[in-house]
Amino acid sequence: MKKIGIIGAGTWGTALANMLAKSGHQVSLWSRFEEEINTLKNTHLHKNLPGCVLSDDLHFSTDLKEVCHGKSIIVFATPSVFIRQTAELTKPHLNSNQIIVNVAKGIEPKTLLTMSEILEDVLGKEFDYVSLSGPTHAEEVAFGLPTLIVSACQNPKTAQIVQDTFSNQTMRVYTNPDVRGVEISGALKNIIALAAGLSDGLGYGDNAKAAIITRGLVEITKLGKAMGCHEKTFIGLAGIGDIVVTATSVHSRNHKAGYLLGQGYTLEKTLAEVGQVVEGLHALEAAKELETKYHVELPIIDVVYEVVHDKLDVSQTINKLFSRKKKDEIKGLIFTEDDVMN
Numbered sequence: 590m591k592k593i594g595i596i597g598a599g600t601w602g603t604a605l606a607n608m609l610a611k612s613g614h615q616v617s618l619w620s621r622f623e624e625e626i627n628t629l630k631n632t633h634l635h636k637n638l639p640g641c642v643l644s645d646d647l648h649f650s651t652d653l654k655e656v657c658h659g660k661s662i663i664v665f666a667t668p669s670v671f672i673r674q675t676a677e678l679t680k681p682h683l684n685s686n687q688i689i690v691n692v693a694k695g696i697e698p699k700t701l702l703t704m705s706e707i708l709e710d711v712l713g714k715e716f717d718y719v720s721l722s723g724p725t726h727a728e729e730v731a732f733g734l735p736t737l738i739v740s741a742c743q744n745p746k747t748a749q750i751v752q753d754t755f756s757n758q759t760m761r762v763y764t765n766p767d768v769r770g771v772e773i774s775g776a777l778k779n780i781i782a783l784a785a786g787l788s789d790g791l792g793y794g795d796n797a798k799a800a801i802i803t804r805g806l807v808e809i810t811k812l813g814k815a816m817g818c819h820e821k822t823f824i825g826l827a828g829i830g831d832i833v834v835t836a837t838s839v840h841s842r843n844h845k846a847g848y849l850l851g852q853g854y855t856l857e858k859t860l861a862e863v864g865q866v867v868e869g870l871h872a873l874e875a876a877k878e879l880e881t882k883y884h885v886e887l888p889i890i891d892v893v894y895e896v897v898h899d900k901l902d903v904s905q906t907i908n909k910l911f912s913r914k915k916k917d918e919i920k921g922l923i924f925t926e927d928d929v930m931n
């Protein structure tokens with residue numbers, strides 16, 4: 590049994606807290622919003638996890654010190670845009686023998702740091718940082734539906750501790766030392782899901798969506814290789830697994846946002862309709878900066894960026910992709926330094 594503090598009571602943080610509590614761990618869940626915590630305490634229900642009754646063993650709090658004190662594992666589960674400021678708030682309440690786990694997916698614009706890198710930047714190098722990522726919709730984890738995920742850490746012993754802690758009869762956890770590759774996949778697959786949603790919103794069918802998912806994976810892999818990541822990471826759970834689930838599922842807010850944009854909704858109306866953070870939109874700026882920095886061509890990510898920033902009409906997206914120079918697929922799948930721009 591582990592004592593675990595989870596920072597962030599969104600759908601993913603709450604689903605993980607519920608799963609861990611039901612596995613016999615002692616779990617405290619934090620939100621900075623008193624109203625949110627009071628609702629969770631009084632009802633044991635989360636507004637975005639309909640039908641899921643949370644474990645009676647869960648502890649809810651707005652006190653960061655209380656949630657962090659005496660815990661062996663601290664999980665950061667806030668949206669990516671709030672990771673840095675949440676880490677700053679949490680820092681005074683941590684001690685160096687704790688394992689820091691990140692479950693957010695994103696890349697910080699300008700610094701181009703992944704979530705674990707942001708945490709290390711704020712909290713220091715004395716901690717072991719683990720990224721927990723993969724095809725994991727909170728709505729399914731909360732109900733104990735079968736799920737596979739990756740525990741990524743450069744320290745294999747720490748990766749295994751997290752693997753053992755989060756594994757149960759319905760959650761199977763693999764380890765992977767390629768932390769950056771896992772986090773790059775987790776951030777950029779949200780943009781590919783936006784593209785798949787755009788295609789569906791335009792009525793282009795399954796053929797087009799399959800092509801977007803496949804070629805989107807190629808784009809992410811090329812960028813990852815240019816950044817020094819392991820190629821095999823991108824054909825694993827954190828790569829293709831996460832892209833497939835995010836680009837096709839009814840639970841995916843990124844796909845839903847893309848679909849609404851494809852249907853002609855404005856960005857403002859799209860965000861209001863989704864009602865939650867759409868991580869793919871926040872990842873676009875950093876993706877474009879990485880494309881320039883590493884001299885990698887990312888055509889699908891480019892058209893999503895142009896649509897979101899009103900530089901390209903939605904109806905022109907497929908035409909732009911189809912009008913690109915014809916290429917050999919196999920040569921384009923051989924990821925060498927000379928092949929980055931192919």
